[in-house]
Amino acid sequence: MRKFLLFLLAFVLLASVAYASPVKLVVVGDAGHNLKPFEWYAKDLKEKFDVELEVIGVPFGELYEKEKVELIAGTGAFDIMIVYPKFLAEFAANGWLYPLDEFVAKLDPKLDDVTPGYRDFYCKYGGKLYALPYDGDVLSLYYRKDLLENEEERKAFKEKYGYDLKVPETWDEYLDVAEFFTRKAGEKLAGEVLQRDFYGTAYYGQKDQIFAWWGNIFASLGGVYFDEETMEPAINSEAGVKALEIMKEIHKYCPPDVLAYGYEELKDVFLNGDCFMVIQWPCVGKKGADPAQSKIVGKIGVSHVPGVKKDGEIYYRAMMPCGRVLAIAAQSKDPWKAYQVIHYLSVVTSLDDVSTPETGLDPYRYSHFAHPEAYEMFANVEDAKIYLAGVQKNMEKGYPEMVLPGTVEYEETLGVALTRALTGELDPKSALDEAAQAWRDILERFGKEQQKALYQELVKGWRAVGLW
Amino acid sequence: MGGLRKRDWWIAFFFVLPVVVILLAISIFPMMYSFYLSLCKWDIGMGGQRTFIGAGNYLRLFSDARFFNSLKNTGRVLLFGVGAQFALGLSLALLLNRSFRGRSLVVTLFLLPMMISPVVVGCIWKIIYHYQYGPLNYLLNRFGFRSVNWLGSSNVSPYSIVLADIWEWTPFMVITLLAGLQAIPDDLYEAARVDGANRWQIFSGVVFPLLRPVVVIAILIRVMDAFKIFDLVVLLTMGGPGQASESVAFYNYLTGFKYFSMGYASAMSYVQLAVIVAIANVFLRSFRGREVV
Numbered sequence: 001m002r003k004f005l006l007f008l009l010a011f012v013l014l015a016s017v018a019y020a021s022p023v024k025l026v027v028v029g030d031a032g033h034n035l036k037p038f039e040w041y042a043k044d045l046k047e048k049f050d051v052e053l054e055v056i057g058v059p060f061g062e063l064y065e066k067e068k069v070e071l072i073a074g075t076g077a078f079d080i081m082i083v084y085p086k087f088l089a090e091f092a093a094n095g096w097l098y099p100l101d102e103f104v105a106k107l108d109p110k111l112d113d114v115t116p117g118y119r120d121f122y123c124k125y126g127g128k129l130y131a132l133p134y135d136g137d138v139l140s141l142y143y144r145k146d147l148l149e150n151e152e153e154r155k156a157f158k159e160k161y162g163y164d165l166k167v168p169e170t171w172d173e174y175l176d177v178a179e180f181f182t183r184k185a186g187e188k189l190a191g192e193v194l195q196r197d198f199y200g201t202a203y204y205g206q207k208d209q210i211f212a213w214w215g216n217i218f219a220s221l222g223g224v225y226f227d228e229e230t231m232e233p234a235i236n237s238e239a240g241v242k243a244l245e246i247m248k249e250i251h252k253y254c255p256p257d258v259l260a261y262g263y264e265e266l267k268d269v270f271l272n273g274d275c276f277m278v279i280q281w282p283c284v285g286k287k288g289a290d291p292a293q294s295k296i297v298g299k300i301g302v303s304h305v306p307g308v309k310k311d312g313e314i315y316y317r318a319m320m321p322c323g324r325v326l327a328i329a330a331q332s333k334d335p336w337k338a339y340q341v342i343h344y345l346s347v348v349t350s351l352d353d354v355s356t357p358e359t360g361l362d363p364y365r366y367s368h369f370a371h372p373e374a375y376e377m378f379a380n381v382e383d384a385k386i387y388l389a390g391v392q393k394n395m396e397k398g399y400p401e402m403v404l405p406g407t408v409e410y411e412e413t414l415g416v417a418l419t420r421a422l423t424g425e426l427d428p429k430s431a432l433d434e435a436a437q438a439w440r441d442i443l444e445r446f447g448k449e450q451q452k453a454l455y456q457e458l459v460k461g462w463r464a465v466g467l468w
Numbered sequence: 469m470g471g472l473r474k475r476d477w478w479i480a481f482f483f484v485l486p487v488v489v490i491l492l493a494i495s496i497f498p499m500m501y502s503f504y505l506s507l508c509k510w511d512i513g514m515g516g517q518r519t520f521i522g523a524g525n526y527l528r529l530f531s532d533a534r535f536f537n538s539l540k541n542t543g544r545v546l547l548f549g550v551g552a553q554f555a556l557g558l559s560l561a562l563l564l565n566r567s568f569r570g571r572s573l574v575v576t577l578f579l580l581p582m583m584i585s586p587v588v589v590g591c592i593w594k595i596i597y598h599y600q601y602g603p604l605n606y607l608l609n610r611f612g613f614r615s616v617n618w619l620g621s622s623n624v625s626p627y628s629i630v631l632a633d634i635w636e637w638t639p640f641m642v643i644t645l646l647a648g649l650q651a652i653p654d655d656l657y658e659a660a661r662v663d664g665a666n667r668w669q670i671f672s673g674v675v676f677p678l679l680r681p682v683v684v685i686a687i688l689i690r691v692m693d694a695f696k697i698f699d700l701v702v703l704l705t706m707g708g709p710g711q712a713s714e715s716v717a718f719y720n721y722l723t724g725f726k727y728f729s730m731g732y733a734s735a736m737s738y739v740q741l742a743v744i745v746a747i748a749n750v751f752l753r754s755f756r757g758r759e760v761v
Contacts (some may be wrong), residue, residue: 068725208706
């Protein structure tokens with residue numbers, strides 16, 4: 001009897017310990033600076049919601065396949081997933097994500113505070129909410145304002161091009177400025193002899209995201225992804241070919257290895273002071289103000305991406321590639337607790353997370369833009385205001401990334417074609433015709449009618465918020 | 469006697485059974501299943517239905533320019549990479565096949581590249597190849613040459629992968645061929661010298677024929693391994709610029725795990741298998757004809 005009581009006591013104790021232990025939630029995302037908030041707040045989250053986080057980081061370019069393999073296999077390996085919006089439609093359509101609408105009434109994610117692009121297209125699918133925003137990506141133009149204001153350079157520019165040196169507003173001006181600032185080692189730049197080559201500009205050259213740098217030009221020329229009625233790919237239109245021709249011109253003023261550039265290389269070439277201007281994600285502006293990461297602190301200006309002049313006005317469109325949202329796997333062990341965690345990061349701590357140079361997370365809420373004082377890496381509040389105004393200007397004219405099932409493949413096949421034209425392997429028209437054919441094949445594989453319905457729905461939504 | 473034999477048979481059967489079951493589960497079944505998949509259209513991007521299409525995927529492969537491009541790049545690694553590894557490996561093995569002070573240390577140092585994790589090798593070479601700050605271009609500039617666009621040029625990047633592969637795997641050739649050289653009895657060298665053979669005659673008439681079986685195995689292992697080259701491609705170029713440096717294994721990975729066309733990816737795997745089996749057979753046959761008696 002005594003033995004039995006002891007056994008019972010031990011069992012109750014063990015059971016209570018097991019019951020009292022926090023719920024373990026597995027988080028997956030692209031490794032590096034954007035997973036830091038999960039580490040910073042792990043203790044808070046444990047205390048507040050009784051959850052323990054296991055964070056799994058995978059390389060930036062491999063997140064899609066890592067997540068999808070587990071989701072297809074139904075392993076239930078993840079609870080919380082950082083998802084790029086371009087995967088969201090596919091994941092949601094397959095029933096792999098947990099719809100969040102039921103939680104919204106219980107714990108308000110303050111979606112009215114989120115800018116329309118991120119709220120309506122990057123977090124929702126088929127009218128349901130599947131994610132909360134985490135990172136507001138839009139491309140902006142970053143340039144060296146110290147060089148732009150240099151009297152010697154201004155004089156030389158005016159002599160050569162016949163107009164004043166200024167932040168380029170059109171692609172023609174962008175080419176002039178890029179050409180002007182491209183110098184060899186031994187030449188002078190702002191009165192100093194260059195120790196190494198200096199480049200006018202650079203871009204993201206790897207095939208997974210290069211479409212967005214071409215897309216800035218394509219969109220400003222009025223390009224669209226597909227013909228809405230026929231679903232015929234429109235990337236090989238006149239606008240597409242012209243955009244690629246402009247990109248080939250830009251390529252001349254870039255570092256020779258620019259086609260190997262990903263995010264890090266593009267950030268480094270600018271922040272190391274080897275390049276006059278880049279079109280980049282907003283985090284580069286923050287990191288550029290951090291002496292630990294930048295050699296050009298206080299010398300960076302930000303503006304809208306260039307465009308084309310129409311009826312006396314500049315028509316520009318800034319691509320909104322990447323972005324990050326927080327979703328919950330349909331097979332999560334505890335969706336409610338997982339929701340509380342993503343709510344905490346998307347609502348409670350988001351201003352802290354987007355205003356530090358330690359993450360790559362960028363503003364996406366109106367409240368993020370309303371608090372320039374939070375961006376302490378800038379020398380003063382005025383600088384922070386200029387940075388935020390520049391980013392917001394691009395966001396208002398944002399050109400949404402496609403979020404159809406198959407987007408990863410659409411973008412990569414387009415990337416391959418763009419690169420083949422930039423290396424001179426194919427002429428722009430042939431390269432884009434090839435990409436258009438690849439898009440037709442993908443359309444067929446994913447179901448043309450279904451894709452058409454989704455695309456039309458997307459375009460309708462983009463139009464409703466003025467992004468199309 | 470018969471009964472005893474029957475009992476022995478059953479004991480043997482139960483001893484072997486677990487191995488057979490494991491082999492069937494982890495090797496035979498997946499092979500048969502993947503072959504079946506190669507005959508199906510199965511795009512799981514949208515949970516697609518599996519449809520039997522016979523040789524459709526194999527026919528699609530023959531019109532896929534990207535696949536042939538990846539085969540060409542892989543062939544480049546086999547030809548130039550494994551070729552150089554063999555030439556360098558044999559030369560170094562001959563140099564190391566003599567007694568000198570510190571020989572063990574030198575041999576150990578030679579093995580280091582092979583012992584380093586492939587991911588680290590990729591990262592090291594990415595730094596070495598950096599256009600602006602890489603030590604390789606720095607050295608070229610110091611000697612009056614222009615910087616080379618190692619990773620951003622479609623003409624150069626496939627060879628940059630080959631060069632890194634040579635650095636990583638030459639030690640394998642060195643150590644294998646050195647072991648082969650050390651197995652050749654000293655008497656044979658002495659006999660050849662007594663017969664008046666010079667160094668070249670000793671190498672071509674005695675050493676190389678006796679080393680040939682080791683050479684065949686070493687090259688075959690490297691060829692099979694290099695045919696699957698993946699890590700250096702991912703770490704150095706991601707197959708770029710564009711698709712300029714994509715290997716077959718990398719393209720196969722993209723097809724299977726990025727585009728999720730499982731049937732097509734399976735067919736690609738089987739074609740790879742057929743190619744490598746064919747290469748191995750041709751290679752073994754050509755050497756078998758010249759075996760030393």
